[in-house]
Amino acid sequence: MRTTEIAIIGGGPAGLRAAISAASMGAKVTIIERNENLGGQLVKQTHMFFGSQKQYASTRGIDIAEILLKDLDKYKDRIEIMTNATVLSIFEDGVISIEQDDKYLKIKPQSVIVTTGASEKFLAFPNNDLPGIYGAGAVQTLMNVHGVAPGRSVVMVGAGNIGLIVSYQLMQAGIEVKAILDASPRIGGYLVHASKIRRMGIPILTSHTVKYAHGTDKLQKVTICQLDEKFQQIPGTERDIETDVLCISVGLSPLTELLWQAGCNMKYIPELGGHVPVRDKDLQTSIKGVYVAGDVAGVEEASSAMVEGRLAGLCAAKALGHATADFEELHNDCIEQLNSLRSGHVGEKIRKGLEQVAM
Amino acid sequence: MRIKEHPILSFSKGRKVQFTFDGKAYEGYEGEPIAAALHAAGVMVLGHSHDKQRPRGFYCAIGNCSSCLMVVNNEPNVRTCTEPLKEGMVVETQKGKGDLR
Amino acid sequence: MLEKTGVATEQDLARVTPSKERRAKGPVAVIECFQRIPCNPCQTACKTGAIKEFKDINDTPEIDHDACTGCGLCVSSCPGLSIVVVDETYSEEEALVKIPYEFLPLPEAGSFVTGLDREGKPVCRAKVVKVLNTKSMDRTPVVSLAVPKDMSMTVRFIKLNDYFSDNTIVCRCEELTMGELRELIRKGYNTVDEIKRISRAGMGPCQGRTCRQLIMQEIAAATGTKMADLTVSTYRPPVKPVKLGTIAGGEHGE
Structure with missing residues (x-):
């Protein structure tokens, strides 16, 4: 069976950012994406993003996808990319089953970051x-x-x-x-x-x-x-x-099927779009080695999805022993960015939702 | 209908290919989803529901909802909203749940 | 209310409108951003420091209008397209309004377009003075519009088909154009009769049946008078074109 250190399910903004940060720490990463191309929903966002420079504000979503792909390329020796590959299940022993081009595959990662996004209501x-x-x-x-x-x-x-x-x-x-x-x-x-x-x-x-x-x-x-x-x-x-x-366009609900299968502790939080996993401050769910980031963890803007991805990537890599000297600094930077993105009036709902799923 | 000009985007398309839909000849671009090519040609109804026979079209466009299942080259239940178009494809409306061959 | 309609109220605008004195001094940015959302590119783009440093990324922008040079860098950097530059020193009667415009076709410099207000209602005609579309603007071109000075805080978008166009025919019999009509009104001919005497509009074969209403609308719009309060033209005989011979022939049977 194939193995990898960190499997990332979903190559959207959260997944790509998670892959980049985990690989930058030294981890070996496999991105599994069901589409032909990476980028998730960024590839159709023609508008300029909000946020600050750190979250690519004032840059169009389509161009952010390009920036992320370039960053990804820097670590290409540590990142394996599987496209046209749909994850079918996560088993209790951590094995992931995949359909790719009409073939059935299995991978055994040491950790998994689920960044499957959301679907439309x-x-x-x-x-x-x-x-x-x-x-x-x-x-x-x-x-x-x-x-x-x-x-x-x-x-x-x-x-x-x-x-x-x-x-x-x-x-x-x-x-x-x-x-x-x-x-x-x-x-x-x-x-x-x-x-x-x-x-x-x-x-x-x-x-x-x-x-x-x-x-x-x-x-x-x-x-x-x-x-x-x-x-x-x-x-x-x-x-x-x-x-x-x-x-x-009446909202999104997190695509959490795989988290249910993995046995994660889930809670119904309307403020976050539906059932979402309980998680700690490192975005690890109740199942050790299963992390979440982006809309699957609670429906928000793509800016916060990217920061969450970065955070989950850092933490998952560190847990596997890939510590770097600046980990604390990077970790705090993510937390600060998330806090500021969620601190306003519009973030009130998100804050209320997140309080209820914190572990 | 194809979008001819766009203030932000430029669409890079594959080469033009021919395909048939329910026996009639159509044209589309190689690699674009079959349903997108049909849509551009004004075909909105991709099939009918298997029980109540209600018309079905594009709904999610990303392979989630299965509203776009069609028979492609004799294979039923193809999600045409994501399946890339190829030269000479034979696309048909699916009746019922599709026959296993 | 803005939250219900998406259109800023007078109270909202009062908070962000540069003073009359400041506007009289030259170009200045008007930032119509009223909601606390996590966004700060306008501040990052501002090179003069007029847009003050945000304490929290959710702050609404605070701009020192006196420090603003109206350079317009913030206009195309705002993801919400909520910033315009207004220059009331452009000419005696016109102000310049610079708006972001992300549509095709782009208007051409020198052409006339319809100026729209915050609800998309046509309010005046606007002359396109310049279209700036540099690489750094990243597909958010800025269109400079010359509008009547009192429209500087009203015009916020445009429609390219210009129903206020100077070339639009108002009187088809005498071929009076909208541009000529406006020029006459501007010179002080502001009743239908005065316009008729100077331009012949209304004296053609249709006898004003096609143009009268359009002329009155334009006078009303230009002078700010209600249609009901305008002086109506004099209706002289005959009400239908007749051959001179018919009249010269005298009353039948006389």
Whole structure:
């Protein structure tokens, strides 16, 4: 059976950063990525990132992916990259099973860092399965990775950061955004994103939701309606919007299947997007040698995912005996960065969630 | 519909290839997902659900949801949102859960 | 309310608007960033120290307008595209507003576009003075717009199809353009009748049926008068074009 020191499951921002930091400490790392390319969801983020210089603020997500790949290349003698490789399971003895190009493989790592990210939440309304109704991430993949327009016009459900950013990106691709709806009475995403959309004349309808989708073989029209303060539909407020695309952006849930299999102690924390693993300050779960970083540990921004990845990489390498003189300094730097990214008003929810999973 | 110009991105595409969908000839770029090529050609309905026969299209685009299962070169249950397009592929709408051969 | 609408209120703007005196001195950055989020590239980009050092990365930017030179480095560095530079010294009647613009096609210098406010409503026409798109701006070009001076704190985006265009025909019979009409209004011809006498708009075969309303709208917009309060034109006979001979022939049967 193949072996490695640290297996990293998922080659997105958290996984890449984890690989770079673990390898920089001297550990032998294997990245297992189900896609053909590394970079995860960064490869479709055309907007400039927030944060500070340490988290590549003001640089576009697509370019951050390039920077990470260059950094990765510096340690290529210690980093093995497996693409088109999907982890199927983590067994109790720590063995990982993988499907790669229709072949079945097993690896026995000494530690594993799970950076599987998150998947998009769905919304229940009649005809929600019609072609033309997509997750916001799918629309991003289709237009920003493949260069294909999802349709002519779009109604967006969800005014969180993803909903606002994807709406802006749709306009950049020349696709009309008819309206952005959000069930909440307040805009959830950054207000600068919201203002940037409003300047283009796109309405953001807070306290609104989609009630019904119409169409026979594909979406033709949606009925929207207003919600009261208890999120109940207000009769008589229905109106129709003709559109061939409805984009759903109502949040993400951590992709934790592998952590459940590994036997990690999990808790349901709505502030972090759903079930997440309990972890210590080194991002190690209740199972020794199983670390987490990024959205799988709690849905946040990519900036914090990268810092978490770096932290998990450092700690996993140190636990295997790869200590460097500046470990404490690097470790503290990660903790400080995370604290500052989460210290604001928007980070309040995250802080509340994290308090409940700290070990 | 293909996006012709973009203020941030430039799309590097593979060479043009021919494929068929339910017997009709289509064109796409080598290496792009089959479903993306179909979508660019205006094909939104990739199949029907096996029980209630409801139309199914692209939903997640990253191989999570299996809304895009089709028969490709006689092989059923291919996730066309991630499966790369190749010259001469025979793509068909899948009926039911697909036949094992 | 900003959190509900995404549009800054007057109170929000009052907190970040440079004083009238400062604006009268030359270009200055206006930072419309009102929410505590973890983000500081504007501060890092500022070379003059006008944007003060953040104590916490979540601080909203604090700018010393007097120390700001209006260089605009912060404009394309802001991930939220929330910064513009306003220069009210541009000309006697116009101010320059520099906005980030990440769309294609880019407007061409010298062309006219429609200026939009924070809700995307058309508010005036704007002349594109310059389009700056250097490598360091990393695909966030900055478009300099000349707008009427009183629009400097209102125009925040543009639409390229310029329905305020100077070349737009207002009176199709006499071929009066929007640009000519504006020039006349600017010279003080601000009733439909005055415009008619000087330009012949309304004296053609349609007798004003196509242009009258457009002229009134433009006068209303330019002078800040309500449509209802404008002086209506005089309606003289005949209300329909007739052959001179018909009239010269005298009353039938006379």
